[in-house]
Amino acid sequence: MKKALTLVLFLGIISAIAGLGVGAVNSITAPLIEERLLAAERENLELMFPGAEFSAIEGVSDEGGYVTGVFEVVNEGYAVKMETTGYSSSTPIILLVGFDNDGVITNVMALQEQETDGFGSKVFEDDNIQSAYVGKGLDDTVDLLSGATVTSTAVQNAITSAQAMLKDIIG
Amino acid sequence: MWNNFKNGFIKENPVFGLYLGMCSTLAISTSLNNAVGMGVCVTLVLIFSNVIISAIRKITPDEIRIPVYIVVIATLVTIVEMLVHAFMPELYTSLGVFLSLIVVNCIILGRAEAFASKNGVVASAVDGLGMGLGYTFALLLISVVRELLATGGIAFYNPFDATQQLFAFSLEALKPYTISLFSGSVGAFLTFACFAALFTWIRSRSSKKEAK
Numbered sequence: 087m088k089k090a091l092t093l094v095l096f097l098g099i100i101s102a103i104a105g106l107g108v109g110a111v112n113s114i115t116a117p118l119i120e121e122r123l124l125a126a127e128r129e130n131l132e133l134m135f136p137g138a139e140f141s142a143i144e145g146v147s148d149e150g151g152y153v154t155g156v157f158e159v160v161n162e163g164y165a166v167k168m169e170t171t172g173y174s175s176s177t178p179i180i181l182l183v184g185f186d187n188d189g190v191i192t193n194v195m196a197l198q199e200q201e202t203d204g205f206g207s208k209v210f211e212d213d214n215i216q217s218a219y220v221g222k223g224l225d226d227t228v229d230l231l232s233g234a235t236v237t238s239t240a241v242q243n244a245i246t247s248a249q250a251m252l253k254d255i256i257g
Numbered sequence: 258m259w260n261n262f263k264n265g266f267i268k269e270n271p272v273f274g275l276y277l278g279m280c281s282t283l284a285i286s287t288s289l290n291n292a293v294g295m296g297v298c299v300t301l302v303l304i305f306s307n308v309i310i311s312a313i314r315k316i317t318p319d320e321i322r323i324p325v326y327i328v329v330i331a332t333l334v335t336i337v338e339m340l341v342h343a344f345m346p347e348l349y350t351s352l353g354v355f356l357s358l359i360v361v362n363c364i365i366l367g368r369a370e371a372f373a374s375k376n377g378v379v380a381s382a383v384d385g386l387g388m389g390l391g392y393t394f395a396l397l398l399i400s401v402v403r404e405l406l407a408t409g410g411i412a413f414y415n416p417f418d419a420t421q422q423l424f425a426f427s428l429e430a431l432k433p434y435t436i437s438l439f440s441g442s443v444g445a446f447l448t449f450a451c452f453a454a455l456f457t458w459i460r461s462r463s464s465k466k467e468a469k
Contacts (some may be wrong), residue, residue, distance in 0.1 A: 093321050100313075100325055104332035111336045115343035122346050 088236050120144070126224075127155060127167065134184045134193050135159045146255060150247030156255070164252060167197075170244040172237040174200045179237070183245060189224040189252050191245075206237030213239065224249045224256075262387035268463075271388050272395035273365045273456035281355045283445040289413050292393070292400035294348040298341065298356065300389025302333045303365055305374040309333075314374050318444035326369045327360075334360045343418045348469060365391060393405040395452070402448050405431070407440040 122245045123142045124131075131140050139160040146156050148168075155167035162188040169178045177200035184193040209231055211213055218228050228245075232236040271277045278299075309329050310317075317325050336399045338356050342349045349356065359365065368388055373381040404411055410427025414420075438444045 093318055096316075096325060097321055097328070098319055100328050104328050107332055108335050108339075111339055115339040119339070122343070141290035 123155070124157070124252055127157065130167075130182050130195070130197060131157060131165055134165060134182060134195060135228050137203045138162050140165070143255070144221070146251060148247040148251035150243060152244040153251060156251075157185075163192065164189075164255070166248045166252065168244045168248055170240045172199070172201050172240040173206045174186075174202070176200075179240060179244075179245060181241065183219070183248060185252060187256070189249065189256055191222050193218045194219045194245075201237045206234045209237045209241060217244065224253050262383050264444035266387070266391050266394060267456065267459060269388075270391045270395055270456060271367075272392060273367045273453050274460070275364075276453075277367055277369070278362045278392060279449075281358060281362060282399065283442060283449060285355050286396050286399040286403055286406050286445060286448075287328055287350060287407070287440050288351075289397070289411055290348070290402050291351055292396035293413075294341075294345070294416055295352060295355065296389070296396050298337050298352075298391025299359055299362065299364070300386065301366060302330065302359055303392075304382055304385035305333050305388040306330050306365055306382040307368055308378055310369045311373040311378045312374060317374075320449065321390060322374065323366075323370075326366060326374075330365050331360045331368070347462055348412070348416045360404075398452055399445070399448050403439045403444055406436050407438075407444065 088221065093242075119247075120142045124140055126245050127142075128140070140157050141160070143156040143158055143164075147153060152168040152170050153166055156170050157165045159165055163215055166183050166185065168181050168183070170181070172179050177198065179196060179201070180198040182195045182197055183191060194214065196217050199207070201207045201209065214231060216233070222228060228242060230231075230242065267274070269275060272279065272282050281299075285295050296420055303388065306326075308327055313325070334357065337359070338349075341352075341356060368384060372384045401411065405428075408427075409432040410425065412422065412425040414422045418442070436444070439448070
């Protein structure tokens with residue numbers, strides 16, 4: 087019994103020291119890492135929320151695994167970057183979606199897409215994607231675009247997954 | 258002590274002699290940059306883990322020595338990983354998961370158990386440095402061959418600032434004959450096998466000399 091207690095105590099002390107060390111280094115590196123993440127995304131975020139202040143939200147993920155970055159826009163809402171595969175299996179669709187503080191979609195941008203011309207590409211033409219999603223709340227549904235089912239399903243799945251995640255963040 | 262240090266290179270080279278840490282060796286030896294970055298990270302973790310484990314070897318209860326080693330190694334790897342993420346983001350992206358996988362790199366746990374737990378602090382530090390440099394040396398050999406055959410040249414950028422290229426050269430004669438196979442895992446195995454054979458030949462020759 088006494089032996090077991092010594093073992094537990096020793097491992098506990100070692101772990102506590104290790105935790106302190108990791109915590110100390112983390113307090114130095116965490117702001118730097120966040121700064122780096124933001125710097126890579128700042129250009130696109132500025133386009134969506136001009137003149138706003140951003141901070142990266144770390145450690146969140148969506149069920150579908152589409153979300154690659156979540157950013158809080160101070161006083162304005164959230165921006166979520168996601169990646170999904172449509173008809174073109176080699177080039178994923180990269181989306182940036184802006185939400186206001188209540189989770190209503192304010193803007194949708196395709197940062198990268200290479201869907202079939204005349205079919206999937208229609209989703210991203212003529213503000214189709216904006217008119218379909220902007221103004222939708224967290225529980226609203228969106229109609230798919232006929233003739234571009236694969237692409238619009240891919241977009242919809244990603245956005246639905248991001249909305250579910252945002253629901254948890256907003257609470 | 259000098260022998261300890263020298264052993265890490267040829268005779269007991271962790272990669273070509275002891276066949277330890279193979280997973281990361283094969284995966285990240287695609288470019289010189291990755292090799293240098295990974296080599297430095299592993300060497301740092303190895304030196305510090307050896308020093309700490311050697312320093313606490315007398316108070317570490319024998320029954321729980323492996324969990325204690327793992328805690329020490331995992332802490333060091335996490336710290337190194339956070340530092341690389343903060344200061345060398347390019348390297349962090351290209352090394353990916355293999356950076357955190359240093360935790361389970363057998364070289365480090367192997368040296369902790371085989372050397373640091375039985376020897377003094379200074380000797381353990383030297384052993385860590387020797388083994389780490391041996392690992393780096395092996396990575397350098399493989400990565401130079403692979404990068405040269407796969408791209409026809411070698412490029413090396415400053416890990417703290419990816420836009421700053423420190424040196425680059427390419428062999429025009431080799432350009433039309435690049436073999437993209439060497440950037441994949443097949444090329445890694447082929448290159449590794451050739452070097453392993455070479456090192457075995459060197460070792461067997463020197464041991465024959467000693468026998469005479």
